[in-house]
Amino acid sequence: LKPCGLRLRSGARVHSRPLLLPTSARPGARASASMDAKWKEGSTKMYREIFQETGSGDFGIQIAGGPLFRCHTHILQQSGGFIGKVRQFGKLLPREVDSDSVPSTKDYFKEHGYTSLLADLKSYQLSQPLERSAFAMNQGVDPKKPGYTTAHFIGGTTCAMKRFDPFFLAERYKVDCDCERMAELLRFVYQGQMSFFDRRPEMDRDREQLTQKMLHMCVDAERYSVDRLYEKLLHWFGNECYKVVGEKCFADAFYHLQHFEISVTEEFSRQMLIKTVTGDMLATRDQFRAVTRDPRWSSLPVEFVEDTLNYDGMPISSETEVLSLIERWNANADKKKDQIIRLLCCFRPSEETRQTFYTWLVNMGWLRPDGTLPEVPELQGLRKIIDGSVAKGRKPRMNQQNVHIGEEDESQAAANEVIFVHYKGTTPVASGTSFSLGAQQRLVQADPIRYAGLQRMRVLLSNPRTLLWNPEHEVFVGLSYGEGKYFGYLCSATAFSGIFSVRALASAAPAPNAPAHLTGSGNKVEFDLALEVQVQRANMVVVCKLSVIFANLTVTEEEFQISYETLDFGPGLSFQVVATGLMDDEVDVQLAWVGGGGPSEDMDPTVGNVEFD
Numbered sequence: 319l320k321p322c323g324l325r326l327r328s329g330a331r332v333h334s335r336p337l338l339l340p341t342s343a344r345p346g347a348r349a350s351a352s353m354d355a356k357w358k359e360g361s362t363k364m365y366r367e368i369f370q371e372t373g374s375g376d377f378g379i380q381i382a383g384g385p386l387f388r389c390h391t392h393i394l395q396q397s398g399g400f401i402g403k404v405r406q407f408g409k410l411l412p413r414e415v416d417s418d419s420v421p422s423t424k425d426y427f428k429e430h431g432y433t434s435l436l437a438d439l440k441s442y443q444l445s446q447p448l449e450r451s452a453f454a455m456n457q458g459v460d461p462k463k464p465g466y467t468t469a470h471f472i473g474g475t476t477c478a479m480k481r482f483d484p485f486f487l488a489e490r491y492k493v494d495c496d497c498e499r500m501a502e503l504l505r506f507v508y509q510g511q512m513s514f515f516d517r518r519p520e521m522d523r524d525r526e527q528l529t530q531k532m533l534h535m536c537v538d539a540e541r542y543s544v545d546r547l548y549e550k551l552l553h554w555f556g557n558e559c560y561k562v563v564g565e566k567c568f569a570d571a572f573y574h575l576q577h578f579e580i581s582v583t584e585e586f587s588r589q590m591l592i593k594t595v596t597g598d599m600l601a602t603r604d605q606f607r608a609v610t611r612d613p614r615w616s617s618l619p620v621e622f623v624e625d626t627l628n629y630d631g632m633p634i635s636s637e638t639e640v641l642s643l644i645e646r647w648n649a650n651a652d653k654k655k656d657q658i659i660r661l662l663c664c665f666r667p668s669e670e671t672r673q674t675f676y677t678w679l680v681n682m683g684w685l686r687p688d689g690t691l692p693e694v695p696e697l698q699g700l701r702k703i704i705d706g707s708v709a710k711g712r713k714p715r716m717n718q719q720n721v722h723i724g725e726e727d728e729s730q731a732a733a734n735e736v737i738f739v740h741y742k743g744t745t746p747v748a749s750g751t752s753f754s755l756g757a758q759q760r761l762v763q764a765d766p767i768r769y770a771g772l773q774r775m776r777v778l779l780s781n782p783r784t785l786l787w788n789p790e791h792e793v794f795v796g797l798s799y800g801e802g803k804y805f806g807y808l809c810s811a812t813a814f815s816g817i818f819s820v821r822a823l824a825s826a827a828p829a830p831n832a833p834a835h836l837t838g839s840g841n842k843v844e845f846d847l848a849l850e851v852q853v854q855r856a857n858m859v860v861v862c863k864l865s866v867i868f869a870n871l872t873v874t875e876e877e878f879q880i881s882y883e884t885l886d887f888g889p890g891l892s893f894q895v896v897a898t899g900l901m902d903d904e905v906d907v908q909l910a911w912v913g914g915g916g917p918s919e920d921m922d923p924t925v926g927n928v929e930f931d
Contacts, residue, residue, distance in 0.1 A: 399543030408491030556598025766890030
């Protein structure tokens with residue numbers, strides 16, 4: 319039996335319930351279980367001692383610029399490699415501690431707002447030196463305090479007297495770690511719990527702070543080898559994070575964890591992290607949409623995207639969504655052909671989606687209308703995809719059909735996918751993102767935009783049935799915001815083969831503006847349409863900016879204004895595609911969201927050192 323409790327500054331010990339140390343001397347499962355329970359109970363109660371200056375701890379963890387935690391070696395050793403990591407990363411300090419040189423734990427916690435830790439400072443004032451007491455009669459140095467010495471600057475230690483210090487430590491290390499996070503690490507080592515798990519923030523600022531703290535704790539738990547806490551944190555990110563902090567903070571956590579992979583120190587920790595990021599955090603439809611619709615999706619490495627698209631449990635309703643995800647990943651048109659072909663190997667065609675896949679390849683210019691490949695070395699990898707040998711034995715994924723939801727929820731989920739509806743006159747005939755558009759037909763966004771933010775849509779116009787684009791064919795790509803009200807760009811071919819023009823066209827203007835030019839091929843042109851909806855002004859006017867982006871460069875941009883009532887309560891803003899001059903011909907239109915598609919903010923890719931603040 320080893321008694322535990324607080325020690326008075328004179329060196330006497332106040333005994334509390336005895337703590338049984340684990341030993342293999344007692345046989346039998348019942349005795350072992352009883353000892354484990356008593357060990358856990360004892361270590362839980364001893365957690366508050368690490369903050370006391372007269373605590374029984376023998377292993378000092380000195381926070382750089384902060385207080386000292388007096389920990390217990392026999393408890394730290396039960397957590398695995400934590401104590402070894404402290405010795406590895408910490409700076410060795412003298413064993414004796416001058417209380418005047420160390421900040422008061424209580425004052426430090428109050429100064430930094432660590433309210434959850436203040437509750438652990440029970441009877442803290444009783445462990446303070448006499449000169450810090452509110453009843454102190456004088457402010458001089460107490461000659462009876464532990465470790466007091468009569469040594470001075472002139473005489474040195476010659477003939478000096480020094481009192482015994484019963485609170486000197488066996489080891490003391492200074493660590494460069496946040497005080498609150500180290501205290502929570504030690505709480506988990508002692509008590510098996512962490513206060514951050516119990517928080518349920520209601521304000522956006524509190525959600526962001528909790529997300530940052532959990533991310534930092536994940537880094538610290540891995541660095542200091544607190545494996546049980548690391549596993550519990552990854553489980554929280556994969557199963558509870560989205561519900562607690564919401565969509566925006568969840569997406570932030572996902573991309574920071576994905577970038578954290580390059581800094582993980584242990585291989586088994588890396589595998590656990592990859593499993594969480596590519597599995598649990600993408601397991602539900604809401605979480606999957608939050609990640610893939612974020613602008614940072616295009617910054618992910620091709621290896622990670624490939625692992626994600628190969629996942630059998632990916633929450634998609636059709637394999638055609640894989641093509642949309644690849645489009646989003648190539649939002650800046652900066653990916654190599656071999657990388658895109660590598661991701662296309664994740665596509666598992668069926669009889670229903672095979673034609674969609676062929677149309678996608680034809681629109682990209684990678685497949686001729688007769689089904690043959692161009693003689694381009696970079697495209698030869700498509701042969702295995704087209705003949706089906708890559709996807710052989712792998713079933714197409716339709717994992718969302720097994721989800722039982724109500725009719726209202728189902729209709730709302732379909733609307734949130736931001737698909738387009740194909741109208742012939744006033745009759746809807748199809749929906750999706752890939753169409754053949756004829757005369758007297760139009761494509762309209764299913765769910766109008768009613769919020770401020772950024773949206774970016776990739777538009778691909780082609781006519782694979784002819785070698786050259788017919789100059790009489792013009793396609794309007796823009797926005798409608800009411801009956802007979804529209805703003806956008808009129809795209810048509812010029813007299814020069816492969817050169818197309820875009821002209822701003824508005825319902826309030828009598829004629830299109832001067833053209834801006836961009837490069838396509840003989841029968842195809844591809845560009846991005848970016849919409850910026852600003853916050854309403856004091857006069858309740860909403861300023862919008864519509865830009866044409868080609869090769870990641872802005873070709874032209876125009877501003878227009880609508881009323882806030884139109885945006886919020888009226889028709890809203892809906893992307894629209896209308897073709898003119900077609901007669902009996904058709905134009906193939908392929909649309910893909912590469913940024914936005916929901917309320918979002920600009921997010922910079924996470925690069926460089928791992929830093930969450």
